Amino acid sequence: MTGNSATLQGVTVLRRDSNGKLFTTLAVPNLSIPSGVCIGIAGPSGAGKSTLLDVLAGLLVPTTGSVTWGATPLSRFGDRERAVWRRQNVGQVFQDFLLIPELSILANVVLPVSFSSLQTTTYQRQRALDLIASLGLKDAGRHAALLSRGEQQRVALARALVMNPSIILADEPTASLDQSSATLVADLLFDAARQRHATLIIASHDTAILSRMDFVHRIVGGEVEASA
């Protein structure tokens, strides 16, 4: 079982520009994330917030350095191990929701279950339906393509929570929502993290959401500057 505290040491992510020249997109000399806290990642667009989330989720292996979740040396894992770890431990919410429009609300929510099981168990299905209901969504059979943006983000949240993750990562979860939907989604994220004692990490521009965090780290030019 992965712990939900993280340690990043000497992490850098290098990329090549269009001329083939290497540049640093992320540099985190040392960062500790305690278990069960709510961490905000702030910074201008292109600063490296999403890259940091990708590194934390194991979607991106840093060029140098190590990422450890509890006792799990994530950056030393292979692609398959990282995928399995992500599925079992991480719930992700994206700015554009990233639902599969051709699937129903329920099918979108239970999609991560299908990565490891041939069939959704009655328990998993009921759990997904309960989650959907608790997020105020009606008619789980509706196709995702027919939902409003607020509803889509709630479905994305339900999908992130269906595997009962100990780590919740959200990348600009309220950026494309109106004020009331944004507040609702933020409330849901904090509630979900609190109920599960999960570590919640949100990358956002939204000062309202950042003000509710236990800690906020600012990133400028790929470098984590300070904690607030």
Next chain:
Amino acid sequence: MNPFPMVLADLRAMRWGALFTILLIGIAVAIGVAVGSQERAMRQASARASDDFPLIIGAPSSQAQLVLTAVYLQPEALPLIEGSLLNTLAQDPRVSGAAPLAYGDIVKGYPVVGTTENFVTRWGRLAPVEGRLFARENEAVIGHAVRLVIGETITPSHGVAGHAATPGEVDEEEAGNRHEHTKLTVVGRLPQLNSPWDRAILVPVESVWETHGLGNGHLVDGGVLGAPFDAEKVPGVPAIVVKPAQVFQAYQLRSAYRQNGTMALFPAEVLVQLYQAMGNVKEWLVFAAALNNIVVVLAIVLLLVTLIGLRRRRYAILRALGATRSYVALVVGLGATLLMSAGCGFGLALGWVGSLLVSKIITGQTGLAMNPQPGLDELGLVGLMIALGAICALFLAFLASRGEPSEALRS
């Protein structure tokens, strides 16, 4: 893992593209299936139709034309052989039976064939399913598909060489060339033979000779039918069907009657030549169809490669949610395999239906009943296409599972 929810979502996302793909592969496969099954059905039907014609004797001319006229009732003006040959054959111990085939007249588009009772019954194998056999001149026994009734009186017309009459219909040519002095009465109907002979009207050969003012081949008018033909001058006939007493005697007879102004042949040997020609054409057509199939599959693979490029982000979402590369590969590979297999299955069905329709048209034109079935060759072709599709699907699966999801998610 269960890739099916995503496979179905992918297919739903590209429903028109999926339908187009299935249609395109289906048409490409159908051409190969139809060509193969049609050619085989034609070969089987023509071979079956020639079973009742062990050896045919005619005057020296085109072997193929003699077979087409005698076996498949596609009448052409053939040179005649001496009618006295019928008597010679009747006395030949190597001959179990010999029957003249005299063509030239039609009734309602159906060919009238003058022959003898032993050929009508195919040497005792057949009996009328309705009525009786002809017992005197001017009586007729009709094939199973002839739309005439027992007791009906008909008047034959002189057929015109090269003019294709439509069975069941009286056209201007027929109406203008009636043998008004000849009246035939239908007395019996033969069982179904699934051959052009189902559309023939069989009359005593004597009636045909009489109709054309050649006497009746006998010394006494209105006497017995069939051999021996004891007239001083027995009229000629275009063809004689011979049933040899023994197999080895068939070869002796063929050899004996390949000289002195006659030509003897086994229809099978002519058919083999035709089949060879048909086979060569079929091989080229199947080759062209297979090539066509490969081109279509490659075009579809290119289409899917483009589609996968457009769907990079979609598959990156799956990876971000915890799907392994193998899950993504399975989704894409299975989807592509399903599409191509559905196309192949559709093509098999379409090809079969197509060849059934073509068979129906050919049967309508010739009376040759065909039963086209996809055989091992066609199933092999479809299997090959599915295998090719599966290999392409593997390639597509590899493409889709490549790359870092973080890059695709930000794209």
